Amino acid sequence: MLADVPMVFILVGITAYTVLSGADFGAGLWTLAPGGGQAGAAATRDHTRHAIGPVWEANHVWLIFVLTVAWTCYPVAFGSIVSTLGIPLLIVAIGIILRGTAYALRSQFSRDEERGVRLVEYLFALSSVLTPFALATVIGAIATGRVPVGNARGDPITSWLNPVSVLAGVLAVAFSGYLAAVYLAADARRLAERALVHDFRLRALASGVVAGALALAGLLVIRVSAVSLWHGLTSGLGLALVIVSALAGVVTMVLVWFERFGPARASAALAVAAVIAGWAAAQEPQLLPGLTVTAAAAGRSTLIATIVGVAAGAVVLVPSLAVLYSLVLRGRLDTAVGGVGEAAEAAAAAAAAAGEMRPRAAGRRSPRVPLAAAFAVATLVAGTGLLVFADPAWAHGLGAVALIACAVTVFALASGPAGELPGTGHRPANRAAGRICAARRW
Amino acid sequence: MVLSLAGAAGAVTAAPVDQRYLFEARQMQALSLAVHIPLVCFGIAFPALVLFAEWRYLRTGDALYRTLARRWSKIMLALFAVGVVTGTILSFELGLLWPVWIQDFGNVFGLGFTLEGFSFFVEAIFIGIYVYGWDRLKPRLHFASGLPIALAGITGSMFVIAVNAWMNHPTGFRLSGGRAVDAHPWSALFANPFFWSEYVHMYFAGYIVCGFLMAGVYAWAILRGRRGRYERTALGISLSAAAVAAPLQVVVGDWAARDVAQAQPVKLAAMEGLATTTRGAAEHLLGWYNGHAVVYGIEIPRLLALLAFHNPNATVKGLNIVPLADQPPVNVVRFAFQAMVGIGTLLALLGLVYLYLRLRHRRLPTARWFCWAVVLAGPLSVVALISGWITTEVGRQPWIVYEVMRVDEAVTGAHFIPFGYGALWVVYIGLAGAMVWLLRRFSRVPLEGDDAG
Secondary structure (H helix, E strand, O other), X not given: OHHHHHHHHHHHHHHHHHXXXXXXXXXXXXXXXXXXXXXXXXXXXXXXXXXXXXXXXHHHHHHHHHHHHHHHHOHHHHHHHHHHOHHHHHHHHHHHHHHHHHHHHHOOOOOOOHHHHHHHHHHHHHHHXXXXXXXXXXXXXXXXXXOOOXXXXXXXXXXXXXXXXXXXXXXXXXXXXXXXXXXXXHXXXXXXXXXXXXXXXXXXXXXXXXXXXXXXXXXXXXXXXXXHHHHHHOOHHHHHHHHHHHHHHHHHHHHHHOOOHHHHHHHHHHHHHHHHHHHHHHHOOEEEOOEEHHHHOOOHHHHHHHHHHHHHHHHHHHHHHHHHHXXXXXXXXXXXXXXXXXXXXXXXXXXXXXXXXXXXXXXXXOOOHHHHHHHHXXXXXXXXXXHHHOOOHHHHHHHHHHHHHHHHHHHHHHHOHHHOOOOOOOOOOOHHHHHHHHHHHO | OHHHHHHHHHHHHHOOOOOOOHHHHHHHHHHHHHHHHHHHHHHHHHHHHXXXXXXXXXXXXXXXXXXXXXHHXXXXXXXXXXXXXXXXXXXXHHHHHOHXXXXXXXXXXXXXXXXXXXXXXXXXXXXXXXXXXXXXXXXXXXXXXXXXXXXHHHHHHHHHHHHHHHHHOOOOOEEEOOEEEOOOHHHHHHOOHHHHHHHHHHHHHHHHHHHHHHHHHHHHHHHOOOOOHHHHHHHHHHHHHHHHXXXXXXXXXXXXXXXXXXXXXXXXXXXXXXXXXXXXOOEEEOXXXXXXXXXXXXXXXXXXXXXXXXOOOOEEOXXXXXOHHHOOOHHHHHHHHHHHHHHHHHHHHHHHHHXXXXXXXXXXXXXXXXXXXXXHHHHHHHHHHHHHHHHHHHOOOOEEEOXXXXXXXXXXXXXXXXXXXXXXXXXXXXXXXXXHHHHHHHHOOXXXXXXXX
């Protein structure tokens, strides 16, 4: 029982990664085909880019979470999987680098620099196809029992290039595009961009049909080439979850048709979650051929430590994620449309003028300076003494704390208002005046 | 059933794997670490500096600080994005290259990475809110949204270094058939006496590298004639951080070295090129270790014994306490160590000069020689950082888990390694080019245009 808990974490992580990061990958996919709609190609690209801006890093971390829980709690299985499936995982890694780089670069281009934008966007789109494809082939390899226990014991090629894996890969790419289209339609609705709503609704419907067809084809392939997985998916809990997934898929299509994008997000996510849970149910209790989840699990104290760690982490994580997504969904982090920056700046200046944030005189020696200097010297002497001449661990800890206190104090003295250059004065609202003043001084 | 499977897994571990690509696997890991570690410094120190600038804005209402914090936050986001992907590569590689290590010891150290994952989460969530929320959140709320980034930067590096410290000083488990059993991850990671000195050492290094690299950019601007209030304020903040950390790092480094002397005598012997156990051992500067002794070096009698054990007559263990096969490549470790100490000393001196001028004469030094020194200090601090990690990582060889598991026992048997190594070089070169282009381009954005974007 205890051995299964981290597996639940892993499945939740995979689901979250698929639902959240999958949509980010899908957004990259749509930048490949931005034209053909009512909105212009440039507007479509901008929309996809802005939609994933504040969230993609957080979404990406789910993958790290899955990896770390897997190697802590099921080390033997993890070692076997990564050594046999090294090639697709390497492709995933490279895809992730390309995507992060392309995203960081893209935000620096302005719209009129066609060539650079094109290059970066192709890179971004390429990585958005490559990464989900390769990741899904890994899942396909595990699901069809092609990863034997041991260091690189499986076939390095056919383990992941086989009908089920390839189909899983293609399905993952199609599904990413579908999720992204649903989310992007919802975002466009929030921004009241009617042309974009129209386009992404059509894209969602089209890609939904493709994804559904691929899913059905996938079942046929599984029936022919992975008999035990087929049995798992067509009986008991596995079958129930497959049905839930299919229903949720159909409901999503209906919701998208009637432009109910908010609920459509939820039901699309449910469809993904049900597929992943169905896969787990179909394979249970086997993790790898001849290795059950219970047998693969690490020792009791490791499992408990991980569960405690994850629970403690969740206490921090859940509210943080709630804050992020509620800000995003309420449009609080939407990219400022021209002028908001200046408006805020002006408001700040006005507030400062009104005395709300009164500028304080700089260049005047605060009476606290000698005190701070004395503190810095005292902590320096104490810290050095404790670290260099004392032996017990607690003394070293105390010494390190003293040194950090010393560092903070000296930093405050060196960079704080007392260190402000006298004569350059304090003219917050008038940078030009500051410049003139500086020119005179230097 | 369970027992037989565990036995089978144990047998798999013991079975010899193809180690043809051990060299490439090592190089691949080293390359990825060398790319990621400087970015970690920015994760540790940059959020604090950005928040400091914003705090000054809130305190004084001076819009210059807001502009500064805002521009820095964009660079912080770009560097974070690159750190996310290079960090992901590392987490892949730990499994891809060293599956047996994870298989046999993941139950002990894995928790560190799980916790690091949460830090990473918090960092990623709030960096999005912070950078995209400049115009949308109230000033104080916006400042508050940056605090978790700074906190998570500290805890994230802490958890990863806890794992490294465990590899250097493994505790908290029992060995059975080559695998860890009875693992106690909490105490193994955090009650490890080796951990704290290593962590504090890296924490100060973060401020030194981040501070000097940033200061180098503004010192360069000043050399090029851009001496505005913006440049001087930015230089003041970043250089103050580095200048404070660099001299204190000497004390922290001494602490770390004594921990090494105690827990890893062979590593210390390699760092110093000490062939045989010696009473009142001498310190050698520069020179070459020829397999028996350091030749052509400057010898300072009894200094090593004094530094390592605070006693000029102490006995320092030499490389001869273990067979040759268990000794690390001495010259690599020794040169890396000397490079770190040498550069660290120069940086500490530069820091003291700056602090003296700043605090005593109450001015920001902008003389040409000083600006040039600061420009050089940035790249040099990265060299010192990497040298430090080479010292600790290569100095641990041939062990992946010190005196428990050898690196060649941990390596993957997969055959794609040379291909992966080549591909990674290409990708990293592209990444480096992209970063340089990005930062150069960013520095050209005019100050006035920035607030709107």
